[in-house]
Amino acid sequence: xxxxxxxxxxxxxxxxxxxxxxxxxxxxxxxxxxxxxxxxxxxxxxxxxxxxxxxxxxxxxxxxxxxxxxxxxxxxxxxxxxxxxxxxxxxxxxxxxxxxxxxxxxxxxxxxxxxxxxxxxxxxxxxxxxxxxxxxxxxxxxxxxxxxxxxx
Numbered sequence: 001x002x003x004x005x006x007x008x009x010x011x012x013x014x015x016x017x018x019x020x021x022x023x024x025x026x027x028x029x030x031x032x033x034x035x036x037x038x039x040x041x042x043x044x045x046x047x048x049x050x051x052x053x054x055x056x057x058x059x060x061x062x063x064x065x066x067x068x069x070x071x072x073x074x075x076x077x078x079x080x081x082x083x084x085x086x087x088x089x090x091x092x093x094x095x096x097x098x099x100x101x102x103x104x105x106x107x108x109x110x111x112x113x114x115x116x117x118x119x120x121x122x123x124x125x126x127x128x129x130x131x132x133x134x135x136x137x138x139x140x141x142x143x144x145x146x147x148x149x150x151x152x
Contacts, residue, residue: 009036009044013057020064033058034083041085041123048125052099055123056135058082059094063136093120095136100128 012033019026045051066076077095080088089098097120 007044007050009033009041010050010054010057012036013054013061017057017061017064020061020068023068026061026065030083034086036085038085038087045123048127048129051123051125052129052132055094055098056132058084059091059099059136062091098124099132099136100125 012029016026016029016033019029045054062082063076066079066081071079077091080090080093082089082091082094
């Protein structure tokens with residue numbers, strides 16, 4: 001990480017999450033997220049701790065954004081809607097490939113990693129922190145789905 005400089009991607013992820021939490025428009029912030037250069041993102045997210053903060057913020061922000069839009073839960077996790085550094089990610093990509101949280105058989109984890117693109121591998125945490133699972137907001141989509149269903 002560049003010393004003496006603020007960590008722009010982490011601050012941006014915090015701003016997007018804050019806007020999502022209070023129901024404000026975050027389109028311009030999300031546009032900035034899309035236009036970050038890949039090499040700069042990798043430089044700023046140089047440690048597992050920074051990667052975790054950034055990706056948990058992004059995951060939770062997009063959970064809230066999609067819930068507000070009434071996206072159905074089943075499709076929300078697989079939809080490649082999260083655009084970071086000219087690459088589209090899904091909530092599942094963040095949870096299972098970047099944060100590497102899953103309880104599946106180690107053989108499946110190995111196969112997932114084997115076929116995972118190199119860019120995702122560069123952004124992924126090296127050490128899995130299972131406490132992150134409790135930090136991912138899966139309730140936003142469930143609440144959004146029930147709000148969506150009640151309005152039908």
